[in-house]
Amino acid sequence: MSTFLGPLDATGRVPPRQQTRVAAFLLSCHGAMVRQLAIALALQTKAAWHAELNSQLYRESEIVSLLLRATSWAPDPELIFLLPSWEAAWLPRPTEDIADRAQAFIIDVAALGHALHAVIRPAALLPESGPSLDPFALALRKIEFESGRLMQAQIMFLKSADLLPFRSAVNTAVDGRHEQVRELWDDMLSSIGVQRRKER
Amino acid sequence: MPFLVLGSCRIRYELDGPETGPAYVLVNGLTQYAELWGAYRDALVARGFRVATFDLLGQGASDKPALFISQDDQVAALALLIEHLGDAPVFLGGISFGGLIALRYAIDHGDRLAGLALMSTFAELSPQLLLLGTALRTGLILGGTGYLQDLLLPMNLSDAWLGPQLGNLEAVKRQGWLTNDVYALQNLMESFLEFKPLTPQLSSIGIPTMILNGEFDFLTPRALHETMRLEIPDSALVIIQRAFHAFTLEKPALTADLLCRFAEDVLSKKWKGDRTVWIAPENAGEPLIPFPSGHDHLRAIPAHETPP
Numbered sequence: 001m002s003t004f005l006g007p008l009d010a011t012g013r014v015p016p017r018q019q020t021r022v023a024a025f026l027l028s029c030h031g032a033m034v035r036q037l038a039i040a041l042a043l044q045t046k047a048a049w050h051a052e053l054n055s056q057l058y059r060e061s062e063i064v065s066l067l068l069r070a071t072s073w074a075p076d077p078e079l080i081f082l083l084p085s086w087e088a089a090w091l092p093r094p095t096e097d098i099a100d101r102a103q104a105f106i107i108d109v110a111a112l113g114h115a116l117h118a119v120i121r122p123a124a125l126l127p128e129s130g131p132s133l134d135p136f137a138l139a140l141r142k143i144e145f146e147s148g149r150l151m152q153a154q155i156m157f158l159k160s161a162d163l164l165p166f167r168s169a170v171n172t173a174v175d176g177r178h179e180q181v182r183e184l185w186d187d188m189l190s191s192i193g194v195q196r197r198k199e200r
Numbered sequence: 201m202p203f204l205v206l207g208s209c210r211i212r213y214e215l216d217g218p219e220t221g222p223a224y225v226l227v228n229g230l231t232q233y234a235e236l237w238g239a240y241r242d243a244l245v246a247r248g249f250r251v252a253t254f255d256l257l258g259q260g261a262s263d264k265p266a267l268f269i270s271q272d273d274q275v276a277a278l279a280l281l282i283e284h285l286g287d288a289p290v291f292l293g294g295i296s297f298g299g300l301i302a303l304r305y306a307i308d309h310g311d312r313l314a315g316l317a318l319m320s321t322f323a324e325l326s327p328q329l330l331l332l333g334t335a336l337r338t339g340l341i342l343g344g345t346g347y348l349q350d351l352l353l354p355m356n357l358s359d360a361w362l363g364p365q366l367g368n369l370e371a372v373k374r375q376g377w378l379t380n381d382v383y384a385l386q387n388l389m390e391s392f393l394e395f396k397p398l399t400p401q402l403s404s405i406g407i408p409t410m411i412l413n414g415e416f417d418f419l420t421p422r423a424l425h426e427t428m429r430l431e432i433p434d435s436a437l438v439i440i441q442r443a444f445h446a447f448t449l450e451k452p453a454l455t456a457d458l459l460c461r462f463a464e465d466v467l468s469k470k471w472k473g474d475r476t477v478w479i480a481p482e483n484a485g486e487p488l489i490p491f492p493s494g495h496d497h498l499r500a501i502p503a504h505e506t507p508p
Contacts, residue, residue: 118266151382151383155267155383158267159267171266178266
């Protein structure tokens with residue numbers, strides 16, 4: 001088990017089977033974010049968050065579009081079973097501790113977004129020796145780079161004064177989504193012979 | 201890899217050296233991880249110390265809380281580790297943000313320590329440090345860990361160290377980039393940007409304290425160390441020649457030797473802090489030089505002291 005994708009093929013590319021599995025996972029979770037952000041956008045009435053959510057929606061769409069174009073796809077029959085389980089995991093889980101159900105839904109969307117952008121570090125899977133201009137490698141680097149910025153909207157929202165009275169519930173929601181994303185990401189990587197770095 | 205448990209979080213630590221010896225506990229700076237103390241571990245163990253290193257919450261292999269990290273939690277983690285060491289004399293050293301955590305521990309639990317070594321540390325945020333910290337945080341958000349490293353490397357290390365590394369800088373940065381997660385670093389940075397000044401509490405630190413400051417430290421300049429020297433009664437300020445903020449990375453042999461000598465002096469009751477000012481030697485093992493009397497150690501040019 002390696003902490004990096006590979007071994008790279010003769011041209012220095014990540015093997016298409018690994019590309020396919022990683023891209024399918026990322027498409028599933030970021031695609032779910034696009035759908036949920038579209039709903040959250042309709043529920044959110046505060047102008048400032050409206051702008052942030054709108055921006056998030058289109059940046060998540062960009063990730064989906066980028067992966068569709070940059071991945072070298074290979075047949076992967078296991079995805080028939082994996083994709084439904086991933087899709088089920090991203091379904092909304094509004095926290096029970098918050099009476100306002102619309103707000104609880106938006107907190108869960110933010111918690112899921114935070115977890116996806118914080119836990120998943122696709123560029124850290126690339127070996128140091130990989131080619132710098134391979135489209136898939138470039139896409140992974142771009143996604144990880146943008147994650148740091150995308151996460152800011154979630155951080156600002158989840159730490160906002162409005163949610164301070166619900167800090168415990170918010171923490172629980174975020175921790176729960178982190179644990180879930182970490183487990184699914186680790187399982188997916190393990191299925192292609194990669195172990196996420198947990199320690200140096 | 202052993203872990204301590206603090207509430208719902210796990211703190212990764214490492215102990216080396218003789219179980220019965222006096223202990224040195226070393227606290228990481230903001231973007232560091234425990235392995236970076238490797239040279240210190242070897243040097244201190246060779247001189248009979250037990251050495252404890254660990255990753256703070258949000259760093260390395262310790263847990264990384266998703267949204268909030270408080271300095272209180274970091275001090276509690278440090279307390280847990282020191283508790284784990286038993287009754288041996290404990291010397292506590294910290295660099296930069298780690299120095300701040302060590303300082304807070306010393307204020308709360310000074311009676312448990314035999315000595316305190318503060319390296320590139322601050323007890324309050326000067327306007328410069330606040331603005332620099334805020335800008336570094338923005339840099340992290342906009343450009344990721346790599347950009348933060350790009351800012352910190354030239355700010356904190358000398359040309360003499362950077363020159364030979366220039367062709368290999370990406371490899372130098374890669375381990376830190378792999379180890380650090382943006383959200384965890386951001387939480388750590390926010391925990392230091394929001395802290396209240398410790399200066400009013402410094403005089404309560406009654407233990408021997410050695411304050412180490414790089415001659416050319418840009419991030420935490422002399423004035424910030426001077427506050428600690430003036431307020432901590434049994435302290436001495438030692439200026440590391442030709443050094444910047446990250447002198448623990450750049451001059452490990454010299455710094456480890458200074459840490460050993462400080463602890464040995466304290467244990468043999470030869471230590472006299474007296475708020476004195478010293479210049480560290482160029483090389484490990486050489487004697488410290490008293491700062492020339494009559495000159496102002498806060499100035500870069502040999503200006504005469506102004507009476508208070």
